[in-house]
Amino acid sequence: MELKNLASSYKSELLDRVVPFWLNKSQDLEMGGYFTCLDREGNVFDTDKFIWLQARQVWLFSMLYNRVEKKPEWLDCAVQGGEFLKKQAHDGQYNWYFSLTREGKPLVQPYNIFSYTFAAMAFAQLGLATGNSEYADIALQTFNLILQKQENPKGKYNKAYPGTRNLKNFALPMIMCNLSLEMEHLLDAGQVEKTAQQVIHEVMDVFYRPDLGLIVENVNLDGSFSDTFDGRLLNPGHAIEAMWFIMDLGVRLKKPEIVSKALDIALQTLEHGWDKEHGGIFYFMDVKGHPTQQLEWDQKLWWVHIETLITMIKGYQLTGSQPALEAFQKVHDYTWTHFRDEEYPEWFGYLNRRGEVSLNLKGGKWKGCFHVPRGLYQVWQTLEKLG
Amino acid sequence: MELKNLASSYKSELLDRVVPFWLNKSQDLEMGGYFTCLDREGNVFDTDKFIWLQARQVWLFSMLYNRVEKKPEWLDCAVQGGEFLKKQAHDGQYNWYFSLTREGKPLVQPYNIFSYTFAAMAFAQLGLATGNSEYADIALQTFNLILQKQENPKGKYNKAYPGTRNLKNFALPMIMCNLSLEMEHLLDAGQVEKTAQQVIHEVMDVFYRPDLGLIVENVNLDGSFSDTFDGRLLNPGHAIEAMWFIMDLGVRLKKPEIVSKALDIALQTLEHGWDKEHGGIFYFMDVKGHPTQQLEWDQKLWWVHIETLITMIKGYQLTGSQPALEAFQKVHDYTWTHFRDEEYPEWFGYLNRRGEVSLNLKGGKWKGCFHVPRGLYQVWQTLEKLG
Numbered sequence: 001m002e003l004k005n006l007a008s009s010y011k012s013e014l015l016d017r018v019v020p021f022w023l024n025k026s027q028d029l030e031m032g033g034y035f036t037c038l039d040r041e042g043n044v045f046d047t048d049k050f051i052w053l054q055a056r057q058v059w060l061f062s063m064l065y066n067r068v069e070k071k072p073e074w075l076d077c078a079v080q081g082g083e084f085l086k087k088q089a090h091d092g093q094y095n096w097y098f099s100l101t102r103e104g105k106p107l108v109q110p111y112n113i114f115s116y117t118f119a120a121m122a123f124a125q126l127g128l129a130t131g132n133s134e135y136a137d138i139a140l141q142t143f144n145l146i147l148q149k150q151e152n153p154k155g156k157y158n159k160a161y162p163g164t165r166n167l168k169n170f171a172l173p174m175i176m177c178n179l180s181l182e183m184e185h186l187l188d189a190g191q192v193e194k195t196a197q198q199v200i201h202e203v204m205d206v207f208y209r210p211d212l213g214l215i216v217e218n219v220n221l222d223g224s225f226s227d228t229f230d231g232r233l234l235n236p237g238h239a240i241e242a243m244w245f246i247m248d249l250g251v252r253l254k255k256p257e258i259v260s261k262a263l264d265i266a267l268q269t270l271e272h273g274w275d276k277e278h279g280g281i282f283y284f285m286d287v288k289g290h291p292t293q294q295l296e297w298d299q300k301l302w303w304v305h306i307e308t309l310i311t312m313i314k315g316y317q318l319t320g321s322q323p324a325l326e327a328f329q330k331v332h333d334y335t336w337t338h339f340r341d342e343e344y345p346e347w348f349g350y351l352n353r354r355g356e357v358s359l360n361l362k363g364g365k366w367k368g369c370f371h372v373p374r375g376l377y378q379v380w381q382t383l384e385k386l387g
Numbered sequence: 388m389e390l391k392n393l394a395s396s397y398k399s400e401l402l403d404r405v406v407p408f409w410l411n412k413s414q415d416l417e418m419g420g421y422f423t424c425l426d427r428e429g430n431v432f433d434t435d436k437f438i439w440l441q442a443r444q445v446w447l448f449s450m451l452y453n454r455v456e457k458k459p460e461w462l463d464c465a466v467q468g469g470e471f472l473k474k475q476a477h478d479g480q481y482n483w484y485f486s487l488t489r490e491g492k493p494l495v496q497p498y499n500i501f502s503y504t505f506a507a508m509a510f511a512q513l514g515l516a517t518g519n520s521e522y523a524d525i526a527l528q529t530f531n532l533i534l535q536k537q538e539n540p541k542g543k544y545n546k547a548y549p550g551t552r553n554l555k556n557f558a559l560p561m562i563m564c565n566l567s568l569e570m571e572h573l574l575d576a577g578q579v580e581k582t583a584q585q586v587i588h589e590v591m592d593v594f595y596r597p598d599l600g601l602i603v604e605n606v607n608l609d610g611s612f613s614d615t616f617d618g619r620l621l622n623p624g625h626a627i628e629a630m631w632f633i634m635d636l637g638v639r640l641k642k643p644e645i646v647s648k649a650l651d652i653a654l655q656t657l658e659h660g661w662d663k664e665h666g667g668i669f670y671f672m673d674v675k676g677h678p679t680q681q682l683e684w685d686q687k688l689w690w691v692h693i694e695t696l697i698t699m700i701k702g703y704q705l706t707g708s709q710p711a712l713e714a715f716q717k718v719h720d721y722t723w724t725h726f727r728d729e730e731y732p733e734w735f736g737y738l739n740r741r742g743e744v745s746l747n748l749k750g751g752k753w754k755g756c757f758h759v760p761r762g763l764y765q766v767w768q769t770l771e772k773l774g
Contacts, residue, residue, distance in 0.1 A: 045675075101552065161484070164494050350682060353739065
């Protein structure tokens with residue numbers, strides 16, 4: 001594999017195919033924000049607006065503007081989505097709804113903490129892009145709310161009976177790894193260090209189980225293993241994604257031992273999560289090999305594979321690890337062969353176990369303008385550093 | 388197909404293989420109630436207790452005792468589960484939790500109305516089996532709570548923002564069709580007639596869309612079609628199952644026109660939901676052919692096929708319809724070939740689109756001692772009537 005040529009493949013896939021798809025097909029220039037439910041060709045098949053995906057697209061176009069090129073249409077796209085979010089997507093106190101109608105009426109209450117984390121990411125990056133302090137302020141206020149909500153993120157929508165089985169979930173500390181760096185320019189140095197140390201500890205010492213060599217999705221509050229459906233749950237893509245967030249923190253904190261530990265965990269997870277029969281990475285697994293509650297456990301999802309590409313190429317670039325390079329090559333081959341759509345831009349999201357397209361969409365409730373372009377950007381940039 | 392011989396196949400599958408499986412493998416004689424998370428051979432792989440499934444097993448063993456044979460071990464099995472539910476599964480006011488730990492501590496709050504409906508079914512049938520008026524009283528009090536909660540079944544756990552998009556869901560009126568007959572001996576005649584008329588109207592005039600020839604899962608409060616993910620959702624197995632509940636009501640109310648309308652809808656739904664490529668009935672579909680939100684849309688589930696067998700054989704028995712008999716034969720062949728496990732008792736639950744076993748379990752969070760034995764019983768009994 002010629003890594004130099006590969007950089008330009010990732011770059012042109014990003015800039016010539018994926019970014020134009022979202023720029024041209026998804027913007028709702030009449031009502032504001034973005035359509036994300038787009039069929040294979042990019043036609044809108046549903047107009048509901050999901051805050052995760054609205055915020056992620058604001059972030060993506062702001063990030064491209066900040067880091068790739070000062071294209072006015074990228075900034076316009078980010079700003080119009082940011083304005084829609086600012087006006088419609090919260091309750092006035094920056095409690096972010098989960099979804100809205102096309103015109104911006106709230107559909108689902110602010111029960112989901114990740115609506116908040118992606119809003120904070122979006123407005124931090126949009127503040128950088130525009131220099132508008134109002135956006136930075138929204139990001140900061142939202143970040144502070146997330147810190148307040150960390151202990152019981154679902155609040156009154158939590159259906160768990162208090163006290164019987166108190167689990168903590170991997171997703172929030174995992175996202176906080178990324179968010180603390182995304183917000184760095186808005187936080188004071190002490191706060192970044194403190195958050196970084198805390199989330200690295202949670203991810204690497206609590207959710208990572210040395211006896212298993214794997215990260216579990218949920219543990220008891222005291223950090224012990226819970227032999228329950230939730231406690232046995234593995235999400236290999238989630239764990240591998242977290243490892244590049246951790247590598248970025250390792251670089252930032254100048255701690256190479258964190259980088260190499262993260263790479264080891266990612267390689268172990270990929271080995272465990274790889275489907276030896278049909279190729280690709282499973283979506284969910286049970287750490288004891290029992291049946292999962294998730295019927296879609298054996299499907300192959302776009303984000304799982306794209307995040308793995310980022311982790312492996314970063315691992316290789318930072319450590320020179322040959323197994324990381326080989327893992328990158330294996331997952332690259334699977335991903336470009338199975339998820340990329342040769343006929344129309346943007347990638348498929350949902351394949352069955354055999355790697356056949358199961359849902360013929362380019363965007364939906366959970367797939368938007370995020371993992372594909374962020375992954376292409378990250379891999380492109382990392383490959384360039386190798387050149 | 389020799390229908391006489393077939394009756395004995397259904398009977399012996401029920402009494403020689405499926406009922407002994409649950410009787411011997413699932414009872415928790417130490418803590419009470421039932422294990423439902425059972426692997427292919429019947430070994431327990433998780434001990435959480437889900438109220439839907441606990442109550443359904445109480446109902447099933449009470450029903451067998453009431454209608455098939457007065458076997459003491461069946462009654463004992465039902466009573467021990469009923470006692471566990473009575474003591475552990477509600478908050479003291481018959482608000483039924485969703486799940487418990489093995490020892491009976493509440494895990495998930497009483498957010499789910501179907502925990503109530505299955506508890507009412509269970510205690511009504513257990514009251515009949517035992518003559519114990521305490522059980523009948525629990526059934527009645529729970530039934531009254533369901534009526535009170537009908538307008539907003541999720542109560543404070545409802546995450547929909549009030550007023551934006553008020554949909555009503557098919558599942559509750561559909562279950563009420565069945566529950567009103569199950570509870571008949573406890574209600575006064577006026578109430579049964581009233582409930583029956585009301586739910587038949589909801590199912591056949593509101594959720595059934597004559598323009599589509601299909602039943603949708605959700606409609607606007609005024610009964611109009613909602614062009615949204617929820618409004619476009621079809622669940623063919625759910626609709627076909629409801630049609631045998633409606634047929635039973637049609638027989639009870641002596642309205643044969645209701646029976647034949649229900650059969651027509653079921654046949655249309657089967658035609659629409661049948662996978663022409665791989666056989667079997669899809670789990671979810673979008674009425675406009677758009678991608679569904681449900682990743683598991685193309686899987687083949689045991690209950691969908693078993694409920695279809697009941698509907699088709701009842702339809703044939705009640706009307707003599709040749710298409711109903713042909714549909715029964717087609718689904719019988721698929722079901723016995725794909726879901727039945729030749730090596731170990733009880734049937735598989737979850738197949739992929741191609742009909743291969745996707746989750747190697749006999750029971751879990753949603754599959755318990757219910758659809759397989761109820762279906763075998765119903766088909767056996769209906770075939771006997773033909774003889």
